[in-house]
Amino acid sequence: MATIGVLALQGDFAEHLAALKKLGVQPREVRLPGELDGLDGLIIPGGESTSMARLMDIYGLREPLKERVRSGMTVWGTCAGMILLATKLTEDRPEPLGLMNIEVQRNGYGRQVDSFEADLPVPVLQTKTAFHAVFIRAPKVLSVGKNVTVLASLSQKGEVVAAQQDGMLATSFHPELTEDTRFHQYFLKMVGVH
């Protein structure tokens, strides 16, 4: 049985935990480096990336987390989690983990009054039904680099909103805010659970 963790420093980690439990997984909350031990997959939730980065550094999670991902732990970042996975941000703070070849602009779609919902076709989910995606002060992917596969784009402008690079998944929206667990199922498939 694979062990899945959710980074629980700040943000909507409880929603991810609930979605995983619905799929029959007993996830672990991760706040300290020791809690990364033995994880097969980790979700970095939505929240404030500056808060999370700060708490990650204070409690020494940054390097062990990167090391675990390099040695094969599957990882998925939603919104703030996507920001932290990126190799490049348009601002100098927070310092991202630098794992995924994407360039990201924080709050790239504007402030809260510009937050939006949209229906996305996501072929990789292998169902015809669009995925109803919730974007909240969402980050914008400015470019994708080597080995990155685009999983979903906004139909109007073609902006990338979901991408994968080997065992790393990033979405600029929040599948954990809706009842639709198809992205969580996809992540578990990446880990090798389902």
Add this chain to the structure above:
Amino acid sequence: MEKGTWQVKSGLAQMLKGGVIMDVVTAEQAKIAEDAGACAVMALERVPSDIRAAGGVARMADPVIIQAIMKTVTIPVMAKCRIGHFVEAQVLESLGVDYIDESEVLTPADESNHIWKHTYKVPFVCGCRDLGEALRRIAEGAAMMRTKGEAGTGNIVEAVRHMRAVMGEIRKIQNMTEDELQAEAKILGASLDLVREVKTLGRLPVVNFAAGGVATPSDAALMMQLGADGVFVGSGIFKASRPELVAKAVVKAVTHFNNPDIIAEVSKGLGEAMPGLDVRTLKQEQLLSVRGW
């Protein structure tokens, strides 16, 4: 693409969970708060303890202050309007703030009606003392709740009373039958639909933070263990002798609220906490939490 939906309004509050929202009155303070790990800031002209000391009528802050803070930080910026003052709310929406706090800390503009919040694109947070008050605000469109506590006192006793009232009533409702729920909704002064939803969810339908009187890392962790989703700290940060240290310590205590070893560690050498007030010595007209219904 739909904007200003209930999902994105209540969703932003979900992103703030496990975090600390700090009152700030200048761009410099906002920067300190962001650097300390705050998940949002509340842009004000005065912190509650100064509002209390100044007396008179407390109003929405000068837009210049709010905009300076919005320009300085990348985390969400909230601002307060008076209870029932829907034009102050329109102004704050026009400024583009990320959340409006319809707050009892300012002098109420309407003693009968709160703002009808459904029609705004920007989400609202409101204070409550018990479950009935929380559900009345949610019915009006509040996408996030907080306890009222007694702001500007550095005294946690009222926030504890309000959080215990909300959580206790939620636990009570969970054991009620359908006919009892109908009677309970009447007692609470809340819509039956929302009371039913609380029973199903086992919690409020929106995020609920603690606010009003938080002064130390232990205060913050206490509120989290009582069931708060996160914590507002008003005067507690910038009225302390060493604001940066207190800000960082409270952020750590909220993340690790169930870890006494870490709370002990972060509580060391924080300097003088903000001066406190015994709520029992305050006259009725000095109480902020009794404003609103």
